[in-house]
Amino acid sequence: MLPALLRSFGHGIRQLRKCSTLSNRDFLAQFKGGSVDLNKDVDSGIATVTINNPDRHNAMTGEMMVQLEDVVTDLECWAKGKAVVLHGAGGSLCSGGDLKTVLAIMDPVKGGRMSAHMQKTLNRLYCLPLLSVAIVQGHTLGGGAELSTACDFRVMDRNAKIGFVASRMGVTPGWGGGMRLVQLVGRNGAMDLLVSGRVLGAEESLKLNLACEVMDFKDAESGVEDTVAWLKERVRGDPAVVQAAKKVVLNGMYMHNEVLLQGERDIFTSVWGGPAHQAAASSKIKHK
Numbered sequence: 001m002l003p004a005l006l007r008s009f010g011h012g013i014r015q016l017r018k019c020s021t022l023s024n025r026d027f028l029a030q031f032k033g034g035s036v037d038l039n040k041d042v043d044s045g046i047a048t049v050t051i052n053n054p055d056r057h058n059a060m061t062g063e064m065m066v067q068l069e070d071v072v073t074d075l076e077c078w079a080k081g082k083a084v085v086l087h088g089a090g091g092s093l094c095s096g097g098d099l100k101t102v103l104a105i106m107d108p109v110k111g112g113r114m115s116a117h118m119q120k121t122l123n124r125l126y127c128l129p130l131l132s133v134a135i136v137q138g139h140t141l142g143g144g145a146e147l148s149t150a151c152d153f154r155v156m157d158r159n160a161k162i163g164f165v166a167s168r169m170g171v172t173p174g175w176g177g178g179m180r181l182v183q184l185v186g187r188n189g190a191m192d193l194l195v196s197g198r199v200l201g202a203e204e205s206l207k208l209n210l211a212c213e214v215m216d217f218k219d220a221e222s223g224v225e226d227t228v229a230w231l232k233e234r235v236r237g238d239p240a241v242v243q244a245a246k247k248v249v250l251n252g253m254y255m256h257n258e259v260l261l262q263g264e265r266d267i268f269t270s271v272w273g274g275p276a277h278q279a280a281a282s283s284k285i286k287h288k
């Protein structure tokens, strides 16, 4: 009995060591499924990023979080680029963190690793020299809503729904979306949305300054076409001038985002994996 116990204890310690020596990227890459795909159109200077896990409304697995970072790294070096459009395959932008991944990393250390990776990746997306647009279609929830705030513009389908549902999941935003939501909709708006976790429609999102434009997309596929046309009106200039204008705007934004992100991560890990989070993440909740 005792040797068996010792063996299993030793196995636990080895697993823990293995996990803590992995980089955040290698740690997250273990949670498989879906993909994040980049297509750069050199003629227009407009890239398309597809969040691709349609069977789960484009929920982000750990593997997709790693691929998103690779896509951002590629776009950071695109000297001739002007803009990037972020959209989801098959009708929803993104339903948040993949709940299978979430349930597999239910402790504050592991949740903190995901948070550090996603905060860094989305902050780099936010700071790209390219104009960025998220197409908010279908359901955009939790981490998906946070993802949309890392873009300059949110173009929203009239029938789409968006919700910062972290509080309904027993947590707080972990991908930097709390900080960016305050910057977008102000103190009162962010307080309401984050505390209630309620799901909003397009018209209300427009009033709150969360959405920049409401459009009537014919179908799931026409969203990209319509948004690219909308963007082309805005990025007629030389890529160097478009990128310079974006830098001016970033320069005018808050310069202490790193400090804000660290604070948001500390709060996030204080609730991640707690009883409310465990109960919500395993409850098959639907945010409608």
Ligand SMILES: CC[C@@H](C(=O)O)C(=O)SCCNC(=O)CCNC(=O)[C@H](O)C(C)(C)COP(=O)(O)OP(=O)(O)OC[C@H]1O[C@@H](n2cnc3c(N)ncnc32)[C@H](O)[C@@H]1OP(=O)(O)O
Pocket (backbone or CB within 6 Å): 055, 056, 057, 059, 060, 095, 096, 097, 098, 099, 100, 102, 139, 141, 142, 143, 144, 165, 166, 167, 169, 171, 172, 173, 174, 285, 286, 287, 288
């Ligand atoms: C990590 C950050 C954290 C945060 O800060 O909040 C998160 O993001 S946690 C995730 C938050 N999101 C959710 O909890 C989404 C829960 N799902 C729903 O609300 C609904 O599924 C929906 C997105 C409103 C769609 O409803 P409906 O049109 O009725 O479709 P289904 O429910 O049948 O969905 C089809 C299929 O997709 C699965 N699904 C949806 N979202 C996720 C997700 N985030 N992770 C994993 N799987 C997801 C859903 O369970 C269905 O699967 P099957 O039952 O196996 O068909």
